[in-house]
Each structure stands twice: as C-alpha cells, then as structure tokens.
Amino acid sequence: MTRPGQAPRSAPAALALGLLLSLLLVTVAVITVRDLVVSQGWAEGSPWIPSWVDGLDGLTPGTPVLVAGIVAALVGLLVLVLALRPGRKTHVPAARGGDLWLTPDAVATVAATAADRTSGTLSATPVRATPRGATVQVLTRGGDGRAAQEAAREVVGDLTPMSISVKAKELSS
Incomplete structure (x- = not known):
C-alpha cells in the first residue's frame, strides 16, 4: 500500500522466493501431520521422519556439511537483501x-x-x-x-x- 505522494511500486523481488519457501514449509507440515497420523495408529504405514533422522545420525562435520551450511547462509542473506530492496516504480x-x-x-x-x-x-x-x-x-x-x-x-x-x-x-x- 502506498502513502499519499509516494509512487506505486511492484511487489518486492523476494515475493517469488518467499512463495517457494512457504510451499516448502507447507510440505514439511503435511509430512509431519502424516507421521503423526501414522504414529497414533489412525492410518497404516510407518513414519518417514524417524528414518530420515536415523539416516543423519552418523553424520560428522565435514566438507558436505560445511558447504550445506554456507549455501543455507547465502540463501538467507539473499532473501534478506531481496526483501529489503524496494520494488520498482510502476507508475509515473x-x-x-x-x-x-x-x-x-x-x-x-x-x-x-x-x-x-x-x-x-x-x-x-x-x-x-x-x-x-x-x-x-x-x-x-x-x-x-x-x-x-x-x-x-x-x-x-x-x-x-x-x-x-x-x-x-x-x-x-
């Protein structure tokens, strides 16, 4: 929303990335609810999350973990910069x-x-x-x-x- 005297602007550049990350979080929430339903016995099957955590159990700090951490930090900085950058002017x-x-x-x-x-x-x-x-x-x-x-x-x-x-x-x- 623009204030009087302020030029209308487009949506921030972080909008697309924010939508993508929100879809990722919704997917995580759906998987979590599915595992809850399975662990309570309301549905047949085996939970997925415990097997994924068991797969990460023996992980030690190394180059792949360092690279993943750096990539995550860079993506976070990119989202922050895109969110703070104003959208382009759309009107004259x-x-x-x-x-x-x-x-x-x-x-x-x-x-x-x-x-x-x-x-x-x-x-x-x-x-x-x-x-x-x-x-x-x-x-x-x-x-x-x-x-x-x-x-x-x-x-x-x-x-x-x-x-x-x-x-x-x-x-x-």
Whole structure:
C-alpha cells in the first residue's frame, strides 16, 4: 500500500522466493501431520521422519556439511537483501501534481490515440513504454508524421513529464 505522494511500486523481488519457501514449509507440515497420523495408529504405514533422522545420525562435520551450511547462509542473506530492496516504480506522476499516478502503458496509449487522430495518419500504435518515456509507431499516408508527433507530445505534456518519441513510417503504394 502506498502513502499519499509516494509512487506505486511492484511487489518486492523476494515475493517469488518467499512463495517457494512457504510451499516448502507447507510440505514439511503435511509430512509431519502424516507421521503423526501414522504414529497414533489412525492410518497404516510407518513414519518417514524417524528414518530420515536415523539416516543423519552418523553424520560428522565435514566438507558436505560445511558447504550445506554456507549455501543455507547465502540463501538467507539473499532473501534478506531481496526483501529489503524496494520494488520498482510502476507508475509515473501526473503533471498537475496531487495523488494521481499513471502507468507508462496508459500514457503511451493516450499518445498513440492523439497521434492517430491527426490528419494524414493511418494508424498509431504504442511500441514501448517505460517510466522514462514511450515510443509510438505512426503509419502515414504521405508526410513525415510531425503533426502526429506534436499532437502526441502535447497531450502527454498535459498529463505527465514523460517523454514521447514518435517514429513515422510512410505507407508505400
């Protein structure tokens, strides 16, 4: 959740890793409940966890244990760094201030619509949109697309300080 005046951001990068670790913990919980049900005699079978612990019983400190410990520590540090790193900005502020935010894709679509409505333009399509700028591809009947570029920049300039690049392509008959 964002506070007023603060740019909306994407989810932290640790989200995917956190979901993976939570699925791992749910799996451990399911195995533990299964072993509880088996050990209480409510189901047939033999518990799994005691046999796994018995397999680790003779384990002595050595290179494999050291490597596993280092890997676990590095994964923990990675999760910590990813959780503390803020998500990337997903919106750009509106030009008139306030608490209005626009997605770069929406700004590119508005620019393409404005460029499409100029004379001599057959079609205008948003090609790329980032928080810094957007690119619109314009197909013209004859001309260099300056009118489309001016219209797109004028409309976007009223919305946000994002830069707009209009690439004109002339239709060959």
